[in-house]
Amino acid sequence: MLGLKAEEPQENSTETADDLRNEVLQFNTNCPECNAPATTNMKLVQIPHFKEVIIMATNCDACGHRTNEVKSGGAIEPLGSKITLRLTDVSDLTRDVLKSETCRVEIPELEFELGMGALGGKFTTLEGLLKDIQALVERNPFTLGDSSNPDRTEKLHAFGRKLQQILDGQLKVHLVLDDPAGNSYLQNVYAPEEDPEMAVERYERSFEQNEELGLNDMKTEGYAEKAPPQR
Secondary structure: OOEEEEEOOOOOOHHHHHHHHHHHHEEEEEEEOOOEEEEEEEEEOOOOOOOOOEEEEEOOOOOEEEEEEEEOOOOOOOEEEEEEEEEOOOOHOOOOEEEOOOOEEEHHHHHHEEEOOOOOOOOEEEHHHHHHHHHHHHOOOOOOHHHHHHHHHHHHHHHHHHHHHHOOOOOOOEEEEEOOOOEEEEEOOOOOOOOOEEEEEEEEOOOOHHHHHHOOOOOOOOOOOOOOOOO
16 A cells, blocks of 8 residues: 655645645655665646646665656646647757657657657656657667667667757757647747747547547536436
8 A cells, every 4th residue: 555645634725735736745655677665756746837747756775766757737638739849959958848648759850759658748858858769769679689670770770869969959850749638748938928939739639539538438418317217
């Protein structure tokens, strides 16, 4: 059973909400790598010009494994969102980014797409996200051992080199965050003014996207109605 360290609820509900935003909650868990006892820290964070998210971080003293995960503090948005940023300067890599679990990441110039669920939810910088993608590519089983294929391995290595060029500011590309749940965010450094290098599109989800999110079978109206009598 998880152990939760938190203060007793305050009588004033407003004070309780503020306490939760300022406090780091701790859970006793087990390391996903070595299964040793570990501690997971959880904090509610308000992202400017966006919404609240829950950040969870686990550090294992036994093996040194560290993870961080982000959960949206709100429900699925009525519309999906597609955020496109043109990387023009290495300073763009310092922008904050929230990639939810339902978000796809695309780099059209490299014909690259990171599918929904890959890397989980993350709140980091663009540099951190690209480095996570780089590490994911390097750990790809097709680059190692008996599963490796020379042509495929070279393509993955070439992709890794291009990623490094982006990180070094030598390659200008577009980065796309396509989230049908509308729960992903990319920092607008010109806020509250519009960002000339960033476009945000809101769109109606397709049937297939609603199916992936489990929305097609969800009844949101008349759910309390009585079932018709059986004959």
